Amino acid sequence: MKLTSIHQEAIKLVKEVGEFIRNESENFNTDKVEHKGFNDLVSYVDKEAEKRLVEGLGEILPESGFIAEEGTSNKQGEEYNWIIDPLDGTTNFVHGLPVYSISVALQQNDKIVSGIVLEINRDECFEAVKGESSKLNGKPISVSKNINLSQSLIATGFPYNDFDKMDDYLSILKYLMQNSHGLRRFGSAAVDLAYVACGRYEAYFEYNLNEWDVAAGAFIVQQAGGKVSRFNGDDDFIYGREIMSCSSDIYDELLTILQDRWKHN
Known part of the structure; x- marks a missing residue:
């Protein structure tokens, strides 16, 4: 499968998992929050989201490995590895603050070749693939032109x-x-x-x-x-x-x- 196809399939999966997180946020129970360390929170939502991402990305690129925050998989790929944060901003999520995201990157050897960040509350998908400019919900974006x-x-x-x-x-x-x-x-x-x-x-x-x-x-x-x-x-x-x-x-x-x-x- 070509890199662009892998990237597009990954975007589709990330959006599906984002919908799961969005639905869970509506009736989230803070009693189910765990502490990995001081001020380092994790919930069943993080774990389930990562499980879905690992399973789906593994189907898209079977030879790939994973570097994932919650340790769902310790498989290491020889050439490709997905770098996954299933819920970046868990503390915000737990407290009901509307800034959290899914972050997924594909690393080929030592270079990132695909990146996806889905801000869940505004349903904004920021993404880029090697050889193409970055996009937000399909439209090209660029950094600020402010020089000061x-x-x-x-x-x-x-x-x-x-x-x-x-x-x-x-x-x-x-x-x-x-x-x-x-x-x-x-x-x-x-x-x-x-x-x-x-x-x-x-x-x-x-x-x-x-x-x-x-x-x-x-x-x-x-x-x-x-x-x-x-x-x-x-x-x-x-x-x-x-x-x-x-x-x-x-x-x-x-x-x-x-x-x-x-x-x-």
């Missing part, structure tokens, strides 16, 4: 269980609060990246992330003309635990701000 950080709206995420870098982070936030249009914290890294890709945010940065949080969204940003890296400028952002993304026009300025205030070990 001072006029930019910036997204971030707050640490929820790793506070070792708190002072560095607060220093960055203080500067950006005083030198931009503002900061937003929606609670879904995949959505934040998707919003950079379509120009709603000029930039996004966060640390203490996993590969399933960022793989799809980062690829969509890149295919929409944006730049993605770690805070130190290197490109190991999928497995490097930190990420910044924005347009090329403000990349150098934002990178300097992060490097000046972020002390890498």
